[in-house]
Amino acid sequence: MKKAEKIILYTAAGGIIVFILRCIADAVLDRFRAPLPDYFGLAYMSPWGALVVICVLAQIGVLMSVLLRRRRNSGKKEISRGYTVSFICSFIPFVLLVAYSAYCMKAGFYFLWSVSYGWEAFEDAFMIMGLVFIIIPVFPFCVFWQVFYIVRRIKARKRLKAERS
Incomplete structure (x- = not known):
């Protein structure tokens, strides 16, 4: 593991520890009412x-880079079938968000005290459920993985092309 990768890994671990300690301190100051x-x-x-999400993404990125480098150094393909899957x-x-939003067009989207149908239900369901998937970091992790995979795939193709010529 390179020195810069170790620094990122330990700094990100420190950020996660700070988040955990902050939560425990809040609980102690509130006298564990919840x-x-x-x-x-x-x-x-x-x-x-936001700090903890960024720290987790940084750790995943560093660990995946190390894993892919080890695969490349051992002579295996850098991007395997598992990564593609x-x-x-x-x-x-x-896809599930779009399918749920399309379902809400017909069945109606219930939010607070109102019900909407048709295109309005699609928009409301898409926006509100999309926000939920951002708050629970499903979409950020998916987008992170997609960008990481595409960048690695391009680099692997360039490296393979350079080795052939």
Whole structure:
């Protein structure tokens, strides 16, 4: 593992530890009036939550880079079939969101005190459920994996082309 990768990995781990300590400190200052997992949920909706998502993405990126480099150095293909399948599977949440929004066009989308049908229901369902998938970091992880895969695929093709010539 390169020195820069270790620095990113340890800095990201430090960010996650700071998030956990912040949540525990909030619980202690509040005298544990709610269960401890509730404090993690509240902190996740703050800038501390953005910090923990960025730290997790950084760790995943570094670990995947190390894993792919090891595969390349051992003589295996850098992008295997498993990575390609996971790339294709990363589109499933987007497809499910569109399918759910299309279903709401006919069945109606219930939100708060109103019901909407047709194109309005599609828009409402798409926007609100999309926001939920962003708050629960499904879409950020999927997009991160898609960008990471595409960049790695392009680099692998360039490297293979350079080796052939």
